[in-house]
Amino acid sequence: MMTSASAEIDNKVAASAGVRASIAEGKDLPILDVGPYLAGVPGALEQLGADVKCIQENLGFFAIVNHGIPQSLIDESFRQTAKLFDISMEEKLRHRVGFHHQGYLPPKSSILKSTAIAEKIAVNTKKDTNAAWLFMRNRSADDPKVLSNVRHRGLNQWPESLPEFRKTLFEYQTSMEKLSLKLLPIYARALGLPADYFDSMFKAPEYYQRCAYYHPEEKMEEGQYALAPHSDGSFLTLLPMTPVPGLQVMTPSKEWLKVSYVKDALIVNTGQILNRLSNDRFIATPHRVVNPPTKRYALTFFFYPDDDANVGPIPACVGPGEKAKYDSRSFYDFFVPYLDDLYHYNDPKFMSEVEPAGAGSK
Structure with missing residues (x-):
C-alpha cells in the first residue's frame, strides 16, 4: 500500500513543463x-521527485547542474585520467583485470554484451575499442572481504608511477559517493516512498569507478562500438559531461539520442538495481558510445547499495493485481552474475595486446 506521501507526489506535484x-x-x-x-529550499525535493518520476518512467537519463562537486576536482580528475592512459604498456599490463574485475582493461580485449537488453538490441559480437581502468571501493589489506578473497572486493590496482592519480581519484570517488547519498531521497519520493526509505540499504554502499579512454579509430568494423549498447547495473550512475561527443541514449521510440554537452553538468541515469526495486516502473535505459572524433575520456561512477541489501521489488511498487517481476536477492548476489554477463574478457580469443597510438605506446 502506498503511503500518504505517495499520494502527495502522485496527485499534487506535476513534472515541470x-x-x-x-x-x-x-x-x-x-x-x-x-x-x-x-x-x-522548501518544496524542492517534491518537485525533483516529480520530475525524476517522469524521467525514469520514460527516458531514464537526465543531467544535473549546481550539484556541489567542484569543477576544479572534475577537471583535475580528467587530467590525471589522461595521464593514466599514457603510462607504459608494461606497467598497465602488470595491473590487468582478472578475478576481481579491478585493474587495466586493454582496448579491443573484451566484448560487452548483456542478456538484459538482448531483445531490444542485437547481441554484440565485436570487441569494444575503448580501454579502461576499473576500480571498486578502496579497501585496506586487513578488510575482512579482502582477507576472505571475496570476488570484486579485493584491493584496487593503483599505478605506481602516478601517485597523484590515486590521491585525486579517491577524492573524486568520495565526493561522488556523498552526492549520490544526497540524491537518494529524490528517488524515494519519485517512487512515492518516504524520503528516508533507502537509508537502511546504503549504510556501507559499494561503488565501481570506470576510467575510460576512447581512441578515435580510423576504421571500425561493421557493428563495432567504442562501448557497445548496454544498460547499467547500478542504483544510479554519475558521469561528468565532456565536450567530446560519443555518448548516445536510446529513447522510448528506440532512436539514438546524441547527448549534447552542458557545461559543468553531470549526467545521471539509473540501472538494473533501481529497475528491480521499482518492479520495472523505473527503466534501465540502453546506451552506447560511438567512435569519437578526437580523444575522449570518461569518469563513470556507478553507485550501489550495501552488499547485503535486498534488491527484490519494493512491496509498495507492486501494484494491485501485479506480481513481483524479480526475485529477492542480495545486491552482491546480483552484482557478480551481472558483471559476468556483461564483460567477456577472459576468453583468450578475445584478448589483444594491441594499443592504439597515442595511448601509452612507449
Missing part, C-alpha cells in the same frame, strides 16, 4: 537544477 517537453521532443536530455534541493 521543461522536463515534459524535453522528453516529448527527444532531442536533448532534461536538465535539473539540484542546487535549491541541496540548499534545503
Whole structure:
C-alpha cells in the first residue's frame, strides 16, 4: 500500500513543463537544477521527485547542474585520467583485470554484451575499442572481504608511477559517493516512498569507478562500438559531461539520442538495481558510445547499495493485481552474475595486446 506521501507526489506535484517537453521532443536530455534541493529550499525535493518520476518512467537519463562537486576536482580528475592512459604498456599490463574485475582493461580485449537488453538490441559480437581502468571501493589489506578473497572486493590496482592519480581519484570517488547519498531521497519520493526509505540499504554502499579512454579509430568494423549498447547495473550512475561527443541514449521510440554537452553538468541515469526495486516502473535505459572524433575520456561512477541489501521489488511498487517481476536477492548476489554477463574478457580469443597510438605506446 502506498503511503500518504505517495499520494502527495502522485496527485499534487506535476513534472515541470521543461522536463515534459524535453522528453516529448527527444532531442536533448532534461536538465535539473539540484542546487535549491541541496540548499534545503522548501518544496524542492517534491518537485525533483516529480520530475525524476517522469524521467525514469520514460527516458531514464537526465543531467544535473549546481550539484556541489567542484569543477576544479572534475577537471583535475580528467587530467590525471589522461595521464593514466599514457603510462607504459608494461606497467598497465602488470595491473590487468582478472578475478576481481579491478585493474587495466586493454582496448579491443573484451566484448560487452548483456542478456538484459538482448531483445531490444542485437547481441554484440565485436570487441569494444575503448580501454579502461576499473576500480571498486578502496579497501585496506586487513578488510575482512579482502582477507576472505571475496570476488570484486579485493584491493584496487593503483599505478605506481602516478601517485597523484590515486590521491585525486579517491577524492573524486568520495565526493561522488556523498552526492549520490544526497540524491537518494529524490528517488524515494519519485517512487512515492518516504524520503528516508533507502537509508537502511546504503549504510556501507559499494561503488565501481570506470576510467575510460576512447581512441578515435580510423576504421571500425561493421557493428563495432567504442562501448557497445548496454544498460547499467547500478542504483544510479554519475558521469561528468565532456565536450567530446560519443555518448548516445536510446529513447522510448528506440532512436539514438546524441547527448549534447552542458557545461559543468553531470549526467545521471539509473540501472538494473533501481529497475528491480521499482518492479520495472523505473527503466534501465540502453546506451552506447560511438567512435569519437578526437580523444575522449570518461569518469563513470556507478553507485550501489550495501552488499547485503535486498534488491527484490519494493512491496509498495507492486501494484494491485501485479506480481513481483524479480526475485529477492542480495545486491552482491546480483552484482557478480551481472558483471559476468556483461564483460567477456577472459576468453583468450578475445584478448589483444594491441594499443592504439597515442595511448601509452612507449
